[in-house]
Amino acid sequence: MTEKTDSSIKYAGLFRRLLAIIYDLFLLLALLFVATAFAMIFNQGDAIEPGQPLYPYYLVYLLTVSFAFFGWFWTHGGQTLGMKTWKIRLQQTDGQNISWQLALIRFFTAILSWSLLGMGFIWSLFQPQKRAWHDIASKCVMLDLRVPE
Template identity: 55%
Template sequence: MARPGFIRCLAAVIYDLFLVVALWFVATALILPFNAGQAFNSRQLFYPVYLLIVSFLFHGWFWTHGGQTLGQKAWKIKVLTFDYKPINWLQALLRFSAAIVSWSVFGLGFLWMLVDKDKQTWHDYLSKTKLFVTE
C-alpha cells in the first residue's frame, strides 16, 4: 500500500481540526448549563480535560471503526497497524496522546515524516500504526 505525503496528511489534519472545533462548540453547549450558564474560566481544570476527552473520543471512534476520521476519508488516508489490521482503542489512545506531544514541540513529531525513510511521524512509531492511501 502507498504511503500518503506530507501535504495530504496536513490537509486531513486541518479538515479534522475544523470538525473538532465544531464538536467543541456542541460539547460546550451541552455542559454550559451545569456551569450556571457562565463561561468557563482558567481555574476550572475540568473544561480543558473535558474537551480533550471529547477530541479523543472523536478520533478514537473513527480510527477504531474503519480507520479513518472524516478528514482522512476525504483525503483517502487510512490508519492501520503495521500488519494492515484495524487499530484498537489502546493504540488509538497512544496515537492521540503521542500526536499531542508531536504537535506540542512546534510540530516536530509531524514534520518528522519529511525526513523519515518510511514517512512516519512520532505518533506512528509510538502507537505502532501507519497511514496508508486508500485509492
C-alpha cells in the same frame, strides 16, 4: 482478495495528512462548541473560565471529547472524515485496525508532536514509510489510498 506486497503499498505524505487534519479540526471545533454548550449547564449557563473551580474538569472534558472523536474513527475503519476526503487510512503495521489503547497512545503522542513545533510530523519526511512520532509510538502506518493512473 490479493495481499499487497510491500513495494505496492503507498504511504501518505505529510501534505495530504495536514490537509486531512485541517478538515478534521473544523469538524472537531463544531463538536467542541456543542460540548461546551452542554458543559455550561453545570455553570449556571455561564462560560467556564480559567480560575473557576470547574475549569480543570472542563479541560479534561474537552480533551476526552477530542479523543473520543478521533479514537472512534481510528478504531472503526481507520479514517476520520478528513482522512476519507483526502483518501488516506490509518492501520496497524500488520494491517489491522488500531485498538483503543493504541488510539490513546497515538492521540497523546500527536499532541506532543504538535507541541514541539511540529517536529513529530516533520520527522515523517525522513522516514521510508513516512511515519510521524505518533505513528511509530502506536505501531501504525498511514496509507495513501489513491488509485494510481
